[in-house]
Amino acid sequence: MRFRTRLLISFGVVVMIPLLVFGLGIRREMSNRVTAEYTRRVDALVNVISADIARESDRIAARLAALKSSLVADDRFHSWVVRGENRGYVLDYAGDAMRLAGLDFLQIQDDDGRVVSSGHFRNEYDRLGPAVPGSGPALVRAATAESSFLALVTSDTLRISPRRFRLIGGIVVDSQFLARLARDPELAVGLVLPNDTTNADSGTLVVPLPPLPYVDATEGPGRVEQARIVVTRSSEFLTALRHNVNLWFGAAVLVAALAALLLAGWLSTRISQPLEARIAIGDLARQVNHDIKNGLAPLRNVFRHFAQVAREKPADLPQVFAERQRTVESSISYLETLAANYAKLSPQSERKATDVNSIVRETIGASGTVRTKLAEGLPPVSADALVLRRVIENLVSNAVDSLEGKNGTVTITTERGKNIVRISVSDTGRGMSKSELDKAFDDFHTTKPGGTGLGLSIVRRLVLDSNGSLKVETETGQGSTFIVEIPILS
Amino acid sequence: MYRYFMLARRRTLIAVLPVLTACAHPRIGAGPGGAGETRAAPEESCLLSTGGVTARSRTITIGLSEAVDPRHAPFARNDAERIVFRHLYDSPVRIDCDGHVRPGLVDRWEKDDGGHRWTFHLREGAQFWDGAPVTAQDIVFGKGGVGYTLAAPEKSVVALTFAKENDDVPALLGDPSLAVTKPAPDSSWPIGTGAYWATSATTTAQEIRAHTTRGDTLVFKFAASGDARDLLDAGVDLLITRDRALRDYAATLQNHTVVALPWDRTYVFVTAAAGSTRFDAGGLEQAVRAEARRAEGSSWWLDLRGCAIARDTTPPASTGQHRILYSRGDPTARELAGRLAALTHAVATGRAPDDFSDALAGGKDWGYVVALSRVTTDACRSAKDLPTWPASFTALVDTRPTAIVRRDVARWTVDQDGTVHLAP
Numbered sequence: 001m002r003f004r005t006r007l008l009i010s011f012g013v014v015v016m017i018p019l020l021v022f023g024l025g026i027r028r029e030m031s032n033r034v035t036a037e038y039t040r041r042v043d044a045l046v047n048v049i050s051a052d053i054a055r056e057s058d059r060i061a062a063r064l065a066a067l068k069s070s071l072v073a074d075d076r077f078h079s080w081v082v083r084g085e086n087r088g089y090v091l092d093y094a095g096d097a098m099r100l101a102g103l104d105f106l107q108i109q110d111d112d113g114r115v116v117s118s119g120h121f122r123n124e125y126d127r128l129g130p131a132v133p134g135s136g137p138a139l140v141r142a143a144t145a146e147s148s149f150l151a152l153v154t155s156d157t158l159r160i161s162p163r164r165f166r167l168i169g170g171i172v173v174d175s176q177f178l179a180r181l182a183r184d185p186e187l188a189v190g191l192v193l194p195n196d197t198t199n200a201d202s203g204t205l206v207v208p209l210p211p212l213p214y215v216d217a218t219e220g221p222g223r224v225e226q227a228r229i230v231v232t233r234s235s236e237f238l239t240a241l242r243h244n245v246n247l248w249f250g251a252a253v254l255v256a257a258l259a260a261l262l263l264a265g266w267l268s269t270r271i272s273q274p275l276e277a278r279i280a281i282g283d284l285a286r287q288v289n290h291d292i293k294n295g296l297a298p299l300r301n302v303f304r305h306f307a308q309v310a311r312e313k314p315a316d317l318p319q320v321f322a323e324r325q326r327t328v329e330s331s332i333s334y335l336e337t338l339a340a341n342y343a344k345l346s347p348q349s350e351r352k353a354t355d356v357n358s359i360v361r362e363t364i365g366a367s368g369t370v371r372t373k374l375a376e377g378l379p380p381v382s383a384d385a386l387v388l389r390r391v392i393e394n395l396v397s398n399a400v401d402s403l404e405g406k407n408g409t410v411t412i413t414t415e416r417g418k419n420i421v422r423i424s425v426s427d428t429g430r431g432m433s434k435s436e437l438d439k440a441f442d443d444f445h446t447t448k449p450g451g452t453g454l455g456l457s458i459v460r461r462l463v464l465d466s467n468g469s470l471k472v473e474t475e476t477g478q479g480s481t482f483i484v485e486i487p488i489l490s
Numbered sequence: 491m492y493r494y495f496m497l498a499r500r501r502t503l504i505a506v507l508p509v510l511t512a513c514a515h516p517r518i519g520a521g522p523g524g525a526g527e528t529r530a531a532p533e534e535s536c537l538l539s540t541g542g543v544t545a546r547s548r549t550i551t552i553g554l555s556e557a558v559d560p561r562h563a564p565f566a567r568n569d570a571e572r573i574v575f576r577h578l579y580d581s582p583v584r585i586d587c588d589g590h591v592r593p594g595l596v597d598r599w600e601k602d603d604g605g606h607r608w609t610f611h612l613r614e615g616a617q618f619w620d621g622a623p624v625t626a627q628d629i630v631f632g633k634g635g636v637g638y639t640l641a642a643p644e645k646s647v648v649a650l651t652f653a654k655e656n657d658d659v660p661a662l663l664g665d666p667s668l669a670v671t672k673p674a675p676d677s678s679w680p681i682g683t684g685a686y687w688a689t690s691a692t693t694t695a696q697e698i699r700a701h702t703t704r705g706d707t708l709v710f711k712f713a714a715s716g717d718a719r720d721l722l723d724a725g726v727d728l729l730i731t732r733d734r735a736l737r738d739y740a741a742t743l744q745n746h747t748v749v750a751l752p753w754d755r756t757y758v759f760v761t762a763a764a765g766s767t768r769f770d771a772g773g774l775e776q777a778v779r780a781e782a783r784r785a786e787g788s789s790w791w792l793d794l795r796g797c798a799i800a801r802d803t804t805p806p807a808s809t810g811q812h813r814i815l816y817s818r819g820d821p822t823a824r825e826l827a828g829r830l831a832a833l834t835h836a837v838a839t840g841r842a843p844d845d846f847s848d849a850l851a852g853g854k855d856w857g858y859v860v861a862l863s864r865v866t867t868d869a870c871r872s873a874k875d876l877p878t879w880p881a882s883f884t885a886l887v888d889t890r891p892t893a894i895v896r897r898d899v900a901r902w903t904v905d906q907d908g909t910v911h912l913a914p
Contacts, residue, residue: 087776088734123777123829145828145838219835 007272011264012257019256023249030245038233041184042207046231049181049189050209053229056171057137057154063101064156064169070097071108071167072158081160094119104172105142105151111164113221120144130217131224132168138213139173139191139227148218149174150191181229188232194225207231288342295335302328351466353380353489354388356414356421363392364412369400373413381421381486383466388486391462394455395425395482402429402480419488420468426481432474440472459484536587537913538749538895538902546900549707550912553721553729555736556819558698558710560678560690564669567843568819569730569891572666574710576911578700579669579682582610582629582648583661585867585906587752591659595624595670595683596648605655610663612646618672619687628670629663636797636870638662661867666907708912722746727896730910732780732822732889740894749893754908756785756864757826759814759884760850760877761857762805769833775887777829780822785885790869791862792883797870802879806853812836816859817846823859826886830857853879864888865906 076086098106098119106119109129153170182189214227302324357374364370399410408428463470474480556570564579566572584592597613616624626642641649671680677689686700698710775782816823818840827838866872901913
């Protein structure tokens with residue numbers, strides 16, 4: 001793994017882990033707070049609804065009390081009670097009184113519980129009315145001619161002459177009534193009646209209020225059962241909130257990760273480039289030191305020999321010089337070559353229109369070892385002609401060397417690609433293994449005796465400096481193909 | 491001031507009272523002249539007592555508390571259409587409140603062949619509103635019934651032939667549905683033969699103006715506000731109502747007289763569920779706000795064997811719902827359905843009049859509250875509106891309308907079917 005990659009991963013981990021921990025913490029805290037706030041609101045609403053129902057019940061009771069006073073003083077009602085007159089007036093009484101009192105349900109029952117006058121269903125007279133408990137609010141499902149409805153009722157009693165009557169009045173309990181009780185749009189108020197088989201949604205939290213007496217009077221007087229007003233809060237809101245939190249959290253993590261990666265990439269580049277340069281310089285310095293020492297060692301030995309002969313046998317000095325001249329020249333030649341190679345590590349190039357085929361022909365000259373397959377009509381590329389020549393020289397040199405003196409061929413092929421010109425240098429030499437290929441472009445890596453190990457490194461840098469690309473296809477024992485792609489001059 | 495159908499002459503009242511109480515079935519009364527060529531006698535006994543009228547006003551206003559649809563003419567579907575159509579469209583004869591046959595499009599008749607054949611003569615100058623003469627063919631075309639045939643042997647003679655002898659003047663031709671009309675090309679009102687005419691041009695959402703060739707005008711005014719008391723306050727000369735509250739209000743007005751009209755309508759409960767009518771029909775008159783009494787008298791709908799109507803033998807498939815249907819525009823039917831629903835733990839459901847007729851014909855619901863005319867001149871013809879499935883009929887209540895009449899304005903008379911109209 002390259003140093004730059006390792007640096008990138010390290011930066012990513014360092015940034016992402018705290019970010020994730022921080023985000024998860026915030027998410028959990030938000031969820032807990034929302035749930036707690038929700039629970040608090042539901043509890044508050046339950047108390048408010050209980051108070052509202054009590055207040056509605058008091059209002060109904062107050063209206064019944066007013067009706068009671070009016071009824072006691074009503075002569076026509078009195079004459080019906082005493083003499084059976086004005087039956088039609090009595091039948092219509094509850095209907096008129098119900099509308100005037102702003103009620104939705106009103107019945108006058110006699111002592112036997114039979115309907116004397118009914119406001120919500122005029123013609124149910126003489127039927128047994130709902131057996132509503134004596135005091136406090138109750139829920140009654142009452143019949144009309146066309147349908148039935150639910151009412152919150154209270155009752156009162158009165159006595160006219162010898163007879164005792166009961167006033168039962170109420171208001172309709174419908175979806176609007178329940179919605180008024182709910183107040184909070186995110187909470188719902190519902191009713192659970194004795195025969196209600198509908199189950200609450202599994203995602204719904206149900207908070208029951210204290211039970212109310214309930215009488216189903218649609219088929220008769222009914223019997224007193226228990227009904228509950230419940231506050232339901234759907235988990236949808238909480239789920240949606242958490243979903244939103246997760247969504248935004250995910251988006252934040254994504255953005256942060258992206259930023260972190262970019263930052264890590266930038267930092268790793270900024271840090272790795274000088275480090276790599278320093279490492280390369282260090283390696284180069286050590287290599288230069290080593291190479292120079294290698295070159296100087298024979299010279300030192302020769303001069304030490306010359307000094308000894310001059311001191312001990314000065315007359316033999318010319319003969320010894322002649323014997324050792326070859327060694328000195330060889331060492332000097334080696335050092336010159338070494339200097340020339342190091343100089344090639346920092347080439348100066350000037351990109352201009354260059355004919356690839358011409359460069360190839362100039363480079364290989366009259367070499368009979370190298371074959372060419374040059375495409376006609378290639379467009380000029382944007383490259384320094386000298387740089388391109390060095391690239392081809394190195395690749396051809398390596399290719400020839402890879403033949404290791406055996407029979408084989410080296411072929412240079414040029415062809416046009418999309419916006420590029422492709423130069424391929426193929427050989428039928430020894431090829432490279434995977435590990436050799438991994439190191440092939442490293443500085444000072446060589447598999448050849450006397451090689452400097454800088455050839456392919458130089459090639460790679462020269463190609464990249466020319467905005468080109470370099471690919472290698474190789475197989476051990478089958479040879480290698482180095483493919484250089486240089487952009488066409490635009 | 492409220493009076494019970496106060497007749498003009500007390501002596502006549504004594505004579506006619508048994509007749510009125512027997513108005514549950516068609517009265518086939520003999521003409522005042524007996525057999526042979528007959529002309530109707532004056533019908534003073536059927537005049538509403540509304541004070542002395544020396545000269546009728548040129549413009550008379552009648553209040554209407556229900557809608558009137560000209561397309562229904564001449565078949566009235568409510569009290570408002572009944573009074574309007576009666577003034578615009580003539581049937582061959584009219585049956586007065588005593589059951590006597592009175593002239594309409596025909597003004598004389600005679601018995602032939604020992605009562606097997608009756609010959610009716612068109613009145614002189616009988617014509618449509620557009621001036622076209624009325625012929626006997628206009629009367630008999632497409633008409634006829636069970637047990638008799640109608641023919642037009644001459645241009646102005648209608649022959650009514652019975653399978654059996656009929657010594658009394660036949661009232662069959664008094665059926666309002668036999669009123670003669672013909673389509674009007676430029677009006678929604680069919681062209682009639684009555685003294686008053688109306689067209690689309692004389693009809694607005696607020697009123698219908700009908701005119702005579704002599705320049706008299708009859709204004710039928712609707713209650714624009716929906717409150718019929720406004721019509722009385724506006725000074726209409728006649729208002730027919732079944733609303734007791736409106737009647738009570740009119741009784742407080744000094745210039746108006748309140749006259750109870752004959753019991754003209756019977757509400758029956760019709761069901762296919764044999765033996766299911768287990769409710770106490772007693773006291774049902776308290777369930778309605780209209781003036782009502784326990785159903786009395788014979789019921790023409792109970793014996794229709796002679797009508798040879800094809801009847802289904804199997805009851806229709808029920809919807810399974812314990813539902814009682816009523817016609818939505820009829821408050822009395824609604825109240826009765828409500829009471830029956832309370833007694834039987836059923837549900838009352840209103841239907842628009844046409845839908846109600848369809849539902850009744852289908853018979854799929856548990857029960858129906860149906861309003862029937864107490865009297866009919868032709869039971870077999872009226873039976874066409876009854877279900878053909880095997881139904882049981884339970885008479886619930888009789889109701890009657892009330893006439894609220896402005897005093898000293900016009901002379902009003904009432905027919906056997908309870909329709910009030912200007913006296914000829």
